[in-house]
Structure formats: structure tokens, C-alpha cells
Amino acid sequence: MSTVTETRETEQATRKTEGRTGKSGARKRGRITDENGRRMPVWEIVLRYLLLLAVLALMIGPFLWQLSTSLKGPHENIFSSPPEFLPGSPTLHNYERVADTIPVWDYALNSLKVAAANVVTNCVGATLAGYALARLRYRGRRAATIVFILAMLVPVEGIIIAQFTTMRELGLNNTLIGVLLPGCISALNVLLMRNAFLNLPYEIEEAAYVDGANVWQRFLRIALPAVKGTLAVVAIFAFMGAWDDFLWPLIVLSDPDRFTLTIGLNYLHGTFANDERLVAAGTVIAVLPLIVLFGCLQRYFFRGVGEGAVKG
């Protein structure tokens, strides 16, 4: 945890290698090496792939089972033993029924609005605050850091009614803004950004300072571009958090036109509790956008990880 800056360069070098070999480089060169360039024996490669596939089955299997259940028609036995892994006659009927029951696209749009806004506010707010905590020198910086750490330790389930009362005092209950606000700059994200800025070498900024760049210029032109990876991590966390949240939107929103997807899908659970196919279709609708989003951003995400976003 304490060697982050020192090993910066080694890591970057490693990442570059990874980028090449991760794609097709390895195959082109016709041999497989480990990160030290050492050639790997065939038995080890086979063993590694076997293990990887086993873990893959464990991690992805449950999602595929859910997908398979959601595609099974009304006359297929979903309880059979031994289980049938593939639907006999795949159908999108269950998805149609979900859409008939609840205005799933409207709810998805609401979720999307909140999630997108949450990404923007968290990226902007957490970056600014993180920069202030890491780079700027002023009285009370330590106190401000402790405020964010404490905020992170508060058990949210215990304060939800108090949060609602606050929201009511602000007149923001039953609005999507009310859904957004409490998490719109999360303490965790602020601390992640702070950590990312701390890991940047000071020398670059010092050079800019000598050249007469003011704090905004240093922030926007130098510090910010260097933490893009962590920003991707924050963006994904922010999107996930908003998209997945259930209890808070339920409490804040009264008007069904403003419901988010998780609340809407809850209707399915209540109304069709006995129909596993429908519940499965609902969960697929809820989880697919996240997987797609992650798939698109994963390159930046793993780079962010390399920058030390989630490590000490």
C-alpha cells in the first residue's frame, strides 16, 4: 500500500506489455510467456485454462441460468431434475409480458436519467473535492478528510427516514432530483479521487506552477488528464449505485410516472411471485445495461485500477 508512487513506472511498463499480449500479440509470436517474459510449460497453460474455465462457470453460470430461465416458454418445465440448461423453444414472450405489465421503458428512462446525472455529479464533485483534499494546502484539510471518512462509515439503512425528512424540508421529495441528491457526491468516490491525485508525481504540477499556471489551469490541464482511469472507476460506481438503488427511490418517490426501474420491477416480484420465468426476465432487463456499460468501459476501468484507484 505504501509503495504506490515508487512503483509507478514499473507498473506502467507492465500495463503496456499486458495491452499487447492481452490481445493477439501472444498468438502471433507463437508462444506464451508470463509477465517476466519467461516461457510457460504447456501443462501449466492447460492447467491455467482449466482453472479459468471452472471459475468462469461459477461466476457467469448463475447469470446464464437466469437468462435461460427467462427464455423458456410457459410449457417448459423449469424445475426438471436433472436440469435443462437450454430452453427447448426459446421465446421472448416473458419479456413482452414484463413490458405489458409495467411501463418498463419509461422506468428505464427514469433510471437512466438519474444514473447519468449521478455519473456527472460524482465525477465533477468527487474530482474537485478529491483534488482539494490531496493537492491544495489550507487549514482544515485534515478535518475535511475526516468528514468524508466518517460519512463513509455511517450505516445508511439507519438514517433513511431522517434523510427523507431532510428532503421533505427542502421540498424535493417526489422528484428525481430528490432521488439523486444524497448520493450525488459520495464520500467513497471523493476518497478514491483523493487517492488518485496523491499518487501523481508533484514535479509536473510544480513545473506548471513555475510557468505561472493558476490552480484551475493546473487542475484542468495537468492533474485531471492523469487520473482518467480512476474517473472511469468513479463513473462506473456512480452508475451502478444509482441504477441498483431500491429503498431510497421507493421512499422518496410517490408518483408512479417518476418510478425508477428497480421499483418498477418490484411489481413483478409482488404480482408474479410464482412465475420464475417472468422474474428472471425482469432481472435480465435490470442487469444487462450494466454489463454492457461495463463491457464498454472495462479498458478504462482496469487502467484506473492500475493507477491505484482501489488500492492503498
Next chain:
Amino acid sequence: MRISRHPRISRRAAAAAAAIAVLLPLSACGEGGDGGGSTDASGKIEGEITFQTWNLKANFKSYFEGVVDGFEKKYPGTKVNWVDQPGEGYADKISADAAAGTLPDVVNVSPDLVAPLAKAGLALDLDKAAGKYEKEYLPGAWKSHQIPGMEGTYAFPWYLNTGPLFYNKRLFKDAGLDADKPPKTYDELFDAALQLSKKSKGKTATLANIPTIEDFGRYGVPLMDKEGTKFTFNGPKGVELLKKYKELYDAKALDGQALNATPESTGKKFLTEAVAMNPGSALDLGKFKKEAPSLYKNIGITPQITNTGKDNMYVMGVMVNTRTKQTPAAVAFAHYVTDAAHQMSFAKKVAIFPSTEGSLDDPYFTKEDGTDDTRVRIAAAKSVKTAVNYTPVLFSEQMKIELRNSVGKALQGKESPEEALDNAVNNCDRLLQQS
């Protein structure tokens, strides 16, 4: 969870609001303050009100849109906003709204939800505001929203719900029981259950649910004193019932997973013929037919098990918020949605029963037409006339959990039935005093 009367904190919140208003564009749609309306419902019926239902949108959207349209046409100058909340978290939703003063004008409630709202002065006393409508409803239904220790009636009765008990004739026959003479009382039920498990060597359970407060009621256990100040289900009769259930549990006549059962899980057990009896509604027959044809061939339908001669029913109500600004319109709408004509048309959409006087004599509830649905409906309508809402109005969600956990401990043998029920009653009494 708040201290809004504290001027210092309110000022701080106001400052925070100002600060936020600078930072973010607001699209606030705040409702008015807590300043309430009147209890006088005799004024002109006009203005905008909000009506909140409980998990009805998914299946009855067009019905409610029709009701709202009808009301707005009948009383020009009114506007009704209908909102529906998901089944899960409904009590959380209502309590957050109630605590913050944002409860809708007209709210779909059940008796246990009305009680705390009435105590907090949030439910309109209809004996005062709408007493003239009392005679339109079944007397028992009207009384169901009265609260022990308080004067008044705090919600219009809406739909009633009861259902028969389904049983699996094949499993009964396999155990050497007469499949055409299902048990009617608890003693008969216990005998049948023990025989079923004995003959199947513990493979077939008869029941999948542990006893709830309704079971205690139907067994004839006095649940609460008249004044509504303490619970009494730990008496000899209550202990007797729990002992019997323990015997069933040990003999596997009560399903091993009953301690953690949900309505969905017990439904599935019955569907797969792992359990011989399960409560249900007319809706279930169609499901059996579709999902479990072999069960459907052997399905038996019988009234609920009861020692008192009276079935259990659930009552839904519609209350009016005392803080509404449009008391006349709110009361008028609450009455409109629960009047005989609307309850009847709603009943025809779904397997529920109207709580209005005379509605149950409608041919819809009395005339056989040869179908299963009608058969179930007629039987249930007959029992609903005498049925009782056994669950005491003051029995809160937390108390249900107390009872459930105590029963669980007794069945597992961690506590004796006496001990378990004494504990449950003590804890419930304490919760009662604190509510």
C-alpha cells in the same frame, strides 16, 4: 426521525436549501405545508386530491382510470391523481410520508395500518365526517376500522378477501383417508395430518405454514382483552394449539421448512404435491390447471379449518387524511370508490368480495354456472358473510415477527410452548404500550 420543531435545525436546513438552490436547478414539486384541512365534509366537492392504492396498478389499471374519470365527471371541478405503490415496502412508504406530512388525501389501508395513523391524528373519523354512509356497509366491515381504546371509525371498508383451503385428494387417499371428507376443525386436521405423515413415513406434510395470529383466532384462543390494553393468546388454549403444532412438526406433518416459509414457497410446495393442504383463492385454480395438471385432477376444495364456525377474512379500507385541504372531495371520493356499484364491478374483475350491504346476494355470488371458479366464489361468498378479521387491529408488523419467532423457538424445542407464548405476549404488550 426528526426534530423539525427545533428552530435552530430548521434554520440550518433552510440555509442548506438556499445553498443547494444556487448550485442546482430545481424542479421542485413540493406540496403545501402541514397546515391541515377541516373535519367538515359538508362543503362543496371540488379541488385536486391524490388517491393512493396498494399494488393494484399492474392488474387493474383501466378499472381505476375508469373510476377516476367517473368521479371527475360526476363532480366537475375535481381532479383525482391516482398513484399506486408496489406491494413491498408499503408500510415504509406510508410511514415516511406520514412522518414528513406528505401523506396523500385518500389512502388505501388495512386495519393495522390505520391504527397508528389514527393515533397520530392523521386519519379522519368517519363516524363524524361520513356517518350517514355507515348503513351502506356490512356492520362487521364498518367496525373493522375501529380501534380499541379510541372513539370513531377511521376508514371506509373496501374489499374483503377470504379464500378456501385446497387439498390434494390423491395424497389423502394414499394415506387411507376419505378424500371426500376433509377435516373441518383443528382436531380433525391434526388427526389427518398425523396419519398422512405416518403412512407416508414422513414424506408428505399436510401443512406448510406455522400458526399465525389468525390460526390462534380460529382455534378459539382469546387474543386480546376488550379494552385493547394487553394480549391474552398465552392462555391454556393458545398453549394447547402450539403443543399440537409441535407434535405435528416433530412428526413431519408440518413441513420442515415451515419455519422460514413465505406464501410463494408454500404455494410451490403444494403445486409440486409435497404438501397436502394449502390456503388459496379462486385465482389459484387456473394456475393449478396450467402449471400442475396432475394436481388439478386431484384438487379438493374445502372451507378454512375453524373451531369457531367463522372463517378468517382480510379487510381493506380507504382512509381520508385529516390534513387534506379538500375534505369534502376526499371524503366523497373515498365513499365513491367503496360504494356498492364500484365494489361490485371491482369484484367482477378479481376474486375479492364487496363489503357493501346486499352485494353478496347478487347472483354473481349465489348462482352456480358449473365452472370451478364460480363454485369457489360462491362458497367463499357464503363464508365471508360470517367471517371475522381475527388479526387484532393493534397487532403491528413487529408483533407479528415476535409471535413468529416465538412459535419458531417452541417448534424447534428451544423453548417450551408456555415459555414461548409468555415471551411473545410480554414483548407484544411492551410494544403495545410504546406505540
Next chain:
Amino acid sequence: MKSSSAVTAPRTAATASRAVTDGPRKRIRRQLPSSPWLFAAPGLLIVGIFILYPFVSTLINSFTDKRTLIPGEFVGLDNFRELLHDDMFWIGLRNSTLYILGVVPALVLLPLLLAMLVQKHIPGITFFRSAFYTPVVASIVVVGLIWVWMLDERGLVNAVLEAVGVGSVGFLSDQWLLLLSAMTVTVWKGLGYYMIIYLAALANVPRELHEAAAVDGAGAVRRFLTVTVPAVRSTMVLVAALSSVAAFKVFSEVYLMAGPNGGPAGEDTTLVMLVQRVGTGLTGRVGYASAISVVVFVVTVALMLLVLRADRKEDA
């Protein structure tokens, strides 16, 4: 957001607190005097109004007998005294503690092994890394629904067990199996997250160490114990801190699998579940629930400090 996923979206206090001490160099110091606060203001404002202010009012409430619809009166330490005699509180404390004991060792060790598995750059490894991260991305509610369906009496797992002749297992009905199932889900969902943390740490292990050990003829197990583990030890401490704080606050997994009642006879109730159960609804005892929240908060802060201290010793 208010994502209730406990272990899987850990609140990383430790990540941040280490560097508090090695603050910015002095040369970057003359700037517009107002700007630092301007930078931090939005974050401080949001966190202050929507997290800390409600928490302070919770703290105040813990000394009152406030209920959902009834303003409370000051009752001193009564709520805390009542806790000592509340069986459910002790069950909650037991389960939350068991959760730490069950989940933390698995989350410290398994992701490390997983990270070593995906560390080598063999073809397709990026796909495997992303795939292993998928459970982290999915919402806890969805994950709960998926696993309830998997572990159902007639779900996939039991269907497989029956097909191989083991017979059906009541994962969702036995009090201990339920807790174990919930822990399994927590671990399953957290593996990818901590794998990534370890992956970053493994990149920092100097290869010379491995080579030297290999020359010495050390086997794979021995190299793991003598080279890898010491090199990532501080990361293991971090992972232990994050996962134990999250495990102590566990709510969603147990709530979704054992039900709001907390399993048979409530034996699977965790502390945060108890907060939710006692304090919500129209008859909620807000004061008493607040007292439990305060206990959870104090224990979490203590856990954090404990681990940070261990970490500081590590650095020294």
C-alpha cells in the same frame, strides 16, 4: 448512492487515510485563498446535509423514545440499557460477528489466488478478468433473486445434487445453512472486486524475488508463502479491513435470502436488519433503532481503527 450492497462496494476509508500524513509539498501553496474550499464545498455540502446531518439526528434520537409518528422524549441511556436485555440484539451481534469470521478469511485468500490465476498474460485473459468482475457490477437485489432461485429447493443446485444422488439440501430453510448461503453469495459477489485490488498489488512484486526463490528450488506453494504473501501483506490487511467493516454491516444478502423475518425463529437476523425491522413502519421505534445504529457505527469505527493500527505497524 445508497447501494446497500455491503461487502461488495466497500467503503474504502483505509485507502484514503494512509496518505493524510504525507501532504502536499510546500511549494504549491500560494493560490487564491478561497479556492480550496470552493473545490471541496459541493462534496462537503452534500455529504453534510444528506449523510452527516441525518446521522447526527439519529444520534440524538438514540437518547429518546421517539416513534415514527410520535415525537420522543429524552430517556437518557434507557435504549442502550434495553439493548443489553434484548435477545434479538445479541443474536444480531452474534450473526454480524459470525459474518466477519466467515467472510473475511475467504475474501482475503480466494481473491488473491484468483488474481494469481489471471495475472499471467495468456490469450483471452482480459475476457476472463472482465467476466470475473461481472458479479460486482450486478445489483445486490438481482444477485439475491438469482441465488434464491439457484438455491431453491427445486432450483439448479438441488437439481444437480439430486441428479448425482446426494439429495435435496435445505439451503434456504436451515438457520445455519441460510447464513452460510448468504456468506457464499457475499464472497461470490466480492471476489472480483478484491481480485482487482490484488492484481494491482501483485504487479508491484519484484520479479527478482521469485527468480531467487526458484533458483533456491522452492516449490510453488513455498514460493507463494515466502515471496507472494509477504509482498502483498499490506494489501491483505487492507482487504481484511474493507471486508470486515462491510461484513459487519451486512443487510441485503441475509434479508433477501432469509426474508425480513430473519430466518427460522429470527435466528439469522443481523444488526442492520434489526435496525430496519425495529425502526421502520408506522409503529417503528425510531429511538431504539437509532441506538442500535449507533452501536453499529461505533463497532465499525473501532474495526477501522484496529486495522489501520495494524497497517501502520506494517509500514514502520
